[in-house]
Amino acid sequence: MSISPEWLTDDRDSAELARMLAPSSSSTLESLAAESKAITLRRFGRTISLYAPLYLSNHCSSGCAYCGFASDRNTLRRRLEPEEIGREILAMKKIGISDILLLTGERTKLADFDYLRRSVEIAAKSMQRVSVEAFPMSVSEYRMLAECGCTGVTIYQETYNRERYESLHRWGPKKDFLDRLETPARALEGGIKTVGLGVLLGLSEPLEDALMLYRHVRHLARRYWRAGISVSFPRIRPQTGGYEPPFPVDDHFLARMIFSFRITLPDIELVLSTRESGTFRDGMAGLAITRMSIASRTTVGGYHDPENNEKGQFDVSDNRSAEEFCNTLRSRNIEPVFKNWDPAYNGPAYGKNTEIHPEKLKPCH
């Protein structure tokens, strides 16, 4: 087995976080919340950026023990065809979505790189910001995606504990711990602007995972000084396959972890999805979290046909509509922001493939 990189185990940088997360920590949850709130307000104001996921395909070649879409699950497999993607995006636009996350399983013949690239092209035509959460790619593949208008790549390590990682990923390309670990760096190398990191809380000892996640963020920030980095806090939800998390994480630890990340990484985007309950999400808005998903469907498709009863990757906990959720944020004095980006900032991808700024721009003389 090849050796894990030194930055992953070097604990000098993460000492402050370790102090805040330790069971014996002298910082109360309330004091961490107050500090986190002040930092969030100062740096991000009274706003939350919104996005929504679109599951393109649930074909998968990996055997992740905890996932409803693993290749041994008896789930109906399908992928969205280009016209269907267009219809889904139209339905999403109708509820205001302009920032989209496209998801697939691990690379398969039916949902391979070309399929993903075509999907990004379709999404970039009418969405302001397109990110993907799919399979690890090569630098040149990421470059091609960036050139089609993809600005973000989310790739969770799931767990940084290598032994746990290798036992949970029973087969398939995802089994390679180090390859997965280096994937965000390859995305940035390929010109992707923002990478999203995270661990799937519940899989392994959460304190250890939190510290390693922090080190991963710091490592990438030092190595790629232009990189946008966001951190998500997904917690295992009931899903197809009925996996029971061996290290369940309670609300108190999750809140402590989120506040501590805000305090030690004051400038980065912290993300919370609809995996979490409405109460937890409403409470966290304005205290630390700056980006949230809304109106999520975790089935393949599902926006155009919300009556679809297929089983999703996991059960959504916050089922509120976009409008309901936004109204709650507003009543808490927080502005939901749908558009917080412009394709003008998509580097060489701009203008290749866009309906966003269709007007003929006058020459500026």
Added chain:
Amino acid sequence: MDFLQLGSYSFSSRLILGTGKFSNAKVMLEAVRASGAQLVTVALRRFNRQQAEDDLFAPLSTIEGITLMPNTSGASTAAEAVRAAHIARELSGSPFIKVEIHPNPQHLMPDPIETYEACRILAKEGFLVMPYITADPVLAKRLEDAGCASVMPLGSAIGSGQGLAAAEMLSIIIRESNIPVIVDAGLRSPSEAAAALEMGCGAVLVNSAVAVAGNPPEMAEAFAGAVVAGRKAFRAGLMQKSGSALATSPLTSFLEAKA
């Protein structure tokens, strides 16, 4: 009258307001009105022509007596900022462009090299260019030479509320500049805005300090008053500070000594 002169535009208010970070557009608009600001900046990325409720541009353009200054926040290269400036001018009709190029989306520090390049191009194209820069006296002069309408050095890191931490560099920039110097970031309190104007800044731009205040319109009004006071004090001429008490045995007494 004492005007802030930017290109051929004159403004009697020396407070410029940013429009991000507010809890909603209504509060933002109230703060803009209360501030008396005549120049207001809005990010191109917050222009949303597909969804009125999410759009900051349209409601701002209904306020009488303000000039909009789009900004390029989100750009990480000169090419992206130039492109954004073109789109923003097309959509807003404003001749002003606030050039913000921060390649690191975490700390948002301006990139001097890309900023200079974008400003050089945009000034030649006839924009009234207002660059957001670190408080670097040499860069400020280079941008003046490139044809910018002002320079906008940060008082301290954006959103930090650390006030005029860069005062020493700012005073050099002000002393040497032939165009208005506008402190653009880091102010927390009206007294800091007053201090910037007393130093000789042409104006200040404030966003976070107003947007996240308990009562944003009231804070906007407080900044407006502070800016007027600071400018008046600058024009009236501040009393010189004394560095230390006078020595009881003057250092130059030897000059009086008889041979």
